[in-house]
Amino acid sequence: MAQTAIPAPAPAPADTVTEAVSERSRRARWPASLIAGVILLLIFAGIAVAAPAFGNPLQQNLLTGLSRTGLPLGISWAHPLGTDLLGRSELARLAFGIRTSMIVAIVSNVTSIAIGAAVGLAAGFFRGPVEAILMRVTDVGLALPYTLAALVIAGLMTAGLTRVIVIITALFWAYPARLVYGEVLRLRHRGFVESADAIGARGVSIAGRHLLPHVFPLLVTYSPLNAASAVVFEATLSYLGAGINPPTASLGNMISDGQTAISYAPHLLLVPAVAILLITMSFLLIGEGLKARNPDLARVSWLGR
């Protein structure tokens, strides 16, 4: 999974990148933020893959998993992260919650960026009515109030992982479409595109073979940010009851359950909240690292690099 989420550094256009890289040290190729992000993400990917090893997230222990008065148990050897309101192991639920989040992050990231890239490429390359229609639809997509639109889509579908992925894809494709469209407009009249055109290459071939490789680094840099948003949005949806339904563990569900118990079992809220924070953090660090490596995107970043 990790491989999908951290795409290898793109075969970036050699003319610009090699010069830039030669000026930079090895540290710049592997900035600290990238290393930290990759390590964190690998840890979470490992937890997600090995989730069943942490126990059964659905096993309720209404008698042994709760205190005498029916309250969740705290941290102990038997339950390293305590139990939740139904006496289920919080550790097992956390592991499966992370698995859910990672699947959502990766799948919806790929689908939303793929759709966005296709729309952006088509609109930027073909121009004319295709551009007008696709970009106006994109504008609408960008203008949608996310939560409200998500609740509407949720009402039309049955609960589950697929629903969350569909919702996130439906709401998250518009931004990459905009991004790619802008880049294609910039590249559209560069020499290599016009010469391909001149020797009679077909439009699809130009878009796929000449434009896409140039757009790719941009998407690679954008995708961790997109994935981070997807993780947060999945949690939001599940929290609102429009995402993953109980009893399936998801970080959003766990937060939703945990908030009512904040006064007597704060770990039920803190554990999933910290997990979301760290997963998001790992994606953002990777995004920062990739950005720092790409001179085309050299901007002032939030890490000051």
Place this chain on the structure above:
Amino acid sequence: MSRSADDGPRWPLPVARDSTSRRGFLRMSGAAGLLGTLGAAGAASSLAACSSGAAATSPTAAGGGVRIKEYVPGPQPVSGGQYGGTVRVVWSDPPNSLDPALGYNLTAWDAITELVFFGGLMAYDKQLGGPVANIAAGPPAMSADNTTLTFTLRPGVKFHNGREIVASDFIYSWERMLAPAMASWATSYLTSIAGASELIAGKTKKLEGVEARGDHTLVVHLTAPDFTILNALALPFTAPVPREEVERLGATKFGQTPVGSGPFRITSYDSAAQTAAFERFDDYMYPGLPYLDAVTYRWGVDPNVQLLELENGSVDLLGPGIPSSQAAYVLANPTLRDLAQQRPSPGNLWLTIYNMDKPPFDNPKVRQALNWAVDRAALGRETYGTFAPWGAPFPQQIASFRQTFTPYGYDPAKARQLLAEAGYPHGFSAELTISSDDPYPTVAQVVQAQLSAVGVHVSLNEVSSNALLSLEEAEQTGGGHLQLDADDWYEVQPTPADEVDALYVSGASSNYNRYSNAQVDSLAARARRTFDEAERNTIYAQIQQIIGEDAPFVFLESALWLAGVGKRLHNYQYRGETYTYYDRLWV
């Protein structure tokens, strides 16, 4: 169906149609319930040690064929009561309307039953027991055939504007409430009054069956004997409203600052600041009451925050009660436990079984199997404090009803056997739709695990409470796709009639799963005509037996009321049907 976002008692949403929607109301004093003495309820309650002097009961046999159990001349000053002070009440939701004909949600109901209005001709005046005379000077004189009720009004009872209440005020108020333009939720409570149905249908503007003889005599003609009318006359939608104030204020303002005759006048209503304030009404019909100078409401507060505010003393009373998710914690915590007062409640919670004309639920054995498969004791650990295990159709605690039905217990072997007999030895799959409100997700997950142990694999579909209500209403018209859902009911009348007439009779307003049993229908009609309580209870016991065996629901739990009451309050009295008695509360 409809419930508020409250964590307290589940509440039905408004259904703007001519029907009884389910109102959630709760319980009487636990101690009094154990004593089983209706009359001594208030004073006997250990929870309200300095209780109402209203307990001076004289079980007067009223004349004219009436068999109203008791007559109590209303709340009286209590020895030790202190005058003055303000009580601060906090709520989750805004009142939907303070117009007594329209108010139905928790917040509104509290204000229109106990503050701005107090009962109507009749009232529930104690924590337990049936309706007693209120604005009426005594119980109605009834004709031999129990279809004509003659009320004599108590003289000198005043509206907050100082005018005396006369018989014609009731006619005006009831005609106003029944008129189609008003779209009141409660019209079906009055359909036994002659001419009410025509008025509801918009065929007339006059309520033929009610006449005023002078200022102090009101005669009500019924189309058929109906004992529930006396309960309806104790509920706020039949309370008199002053015509001149309704016309002066207009519909919107009357819904915010109504003029009534209860113990407190409303002095401000601010929907932006989410507050309302009520001030002592000095001419309240029960002299010497209320004790408090003022009551204030504040709403829009998260249930968990409400509890924190109660804990630090910045509020005195939690309107929606202690949230279900906090009940176990509060009751286990030595300092918080003092703030909680538990009362039984005429309310219950169940899973509704739909599609009883299609497999697998067409077979009663399957429905019974589900009832045997649920371990209610384990479920009770999750809902500790706000619901108790109870596997029977009617709530565990109804003031005037003795249970004879043996509740379903936990017997997975029997459940498997019944499923096998019905042709499902390996069980089946179904979808359970729930609202996301506390405690449904918890309850549903526990039940899901228990049902899967007998091979019934239930998937959960969580939706908002509004969405669930529309799905349920679609079922009623035959267009739904629900298989199982979780729901509840709180009674507004201290009788099983409240549930039977709304949930179980064919075509009843909240009979969402279209349960239909001709025997239940005819027994329910007979019970409604029966004024003798013992005889009536025999009929309701039969009805409960039939429904229990038909098992149109998976009966789960009976409600409890866990009040959050600040330490400075004294003489806290409460009943499920009408909530907190503010008139006898002091600080």
